[in-house]
Amino acid sequence: MSKALEMDRASAVMAYDYDVMKEDFAHAGSASSDIKKKCREIGLDKEIIRRIAVMTYEAEINIVIHSEGGVITVMLMSDRIEIWAVDKGPGIEDVELAMTAGYSTAKTSAREMGFGAGMGLPNMKKCCDEFVIESAKGESTRIKMVIRL
């Protein structure tokens, strides 16, 4: 698959990476929590912080419950914030279906934690100004989310 999505790290004023582990429910959310604190420190608007927190958290949980593990990257650029969620697979066979509100393949362990409404991807898309998802069966899932400042 051609990688249409390229991360432009060189343009970032600040960049942070967070490893997110598969099925690590004890720590799930800690990356998002830290990102939220950093956003507060740099004095972003409250509503923008909330949007960033929601989409980062949904992305982080998806890596925990659906993937083999991955990385959340947050980059502060001159005019925007980019959040990337890149995992190690197993990928999504039908991305359009996955984006449908209510569609979920979450396992019992995830449902017991309160996930599996099938609302995560639609939520992420709604919270950001630009949303790109790239995935295929057997590939990594790569999501780019942009908030314009």
Added chain:
Amino acid sequence: MQIGTLVELLGGKIIVGEQYSDKKIDFAFSSDLMSDVLAFVSEHAQDCVLLTGLTNNQVIRTAEMLDLSAIVFVRGKCPPMEVVELAEENDMVLISTPHTLYATSGILYGQGLEGVPL
């Protein structure tokens, strides 16, 4: 409605965050699905109480992401210590009530506490 009043109406108890019992809330949202909370509570989170039957740390994380500061656990549930600590770090009020989710929602709605506007 003040949090203290809500606790009284629910015959509940404050697990942590007693110091916030004067705080006023305007809305409530009942759910065991965290993505629904994240999707529908957003704008009103600061003035909203979450009613839920889940007691794990992801409930606290969800509330943290939204700046939602009050959670009621139904059916007499009390979250484990590490969950309470995470809530305390985030200045939240945790409340436990013996009522079911349905009854809890009904009692508060009957007393004029509205659902979050969708």
